[in-house]
Amino acid sequence: MAPHPYISWRQMYMARPRVHLHGVYISKTTYVRHGDKCYQNEFYQSWFLIDYYRYIRFFADGTVLMWTTPDEPQSCVSHLKNRQFKHGLGIMPGHYRVVGEKVVIVVKRVNQEKKPVAASNTRFRSRHKEIEQQQEQTFHVELELSGSRSARNSRMEWRHYAACTRRDQWTQFELTPGKFPPFRFKLNTDPLLSPAEILDSGL
Secondary structure, X not given: OOOOOOOXXXXXXXXXXXXXXXXXXXXXXEEEEEEEEOOOOOOOEEEEEEEEEEEEEEOOOOEEEEEEEOOOHHHHHHHHOOOXXXXXXXXXXXXXXXXOOEEEEEEEEEEEEXXXXXXXXXXXXXXXXXXXXXXXXXXXXXXXXXXXXXXXXXXXXXXXXXXXXXXXXXXXXXXXXXXXXXXXXXXXXXXXXXXXXXHHHOO
């Protein structure tokens, strides 16, 4: 029998790939957008530098929150402190699994849309009712953990990203480095974990 590579459970936990639970992984994307031409000077062209962020927050029970927004981390991290997030911000809940160095994430987004529906009686055709229709989108994300010796598992590279709006109709995104930069772990100064979660995470 081959000797066990770890001398203790703690060493195994620290050495094997895992996601950090005491902060947020952040990916910042920057791109240039063309502006409108100036009617006073046809040779003048305006340009805009656009930034937006992707946030991922992992929990010890296998749940995850994912959020894409133009808001900076200073105003966003506080919304990801616990699983009871504020609805209406675009935060997507889901679940994750760590398989080797790969992190597999499945999150869902439900859009509430109000659509007018005409009355069935022809006498009241001018009257309309509004009903809420739910449109659910499922996102499948695969990331690969990496990092340095002093900051293990502090970086996640994109490996797969697909979305499904209808059953079995998936759209896979091309993972170009400019549009999908890696996630980097940010340790939050405010306590994101409760004492029980800190014990579960092994910190």
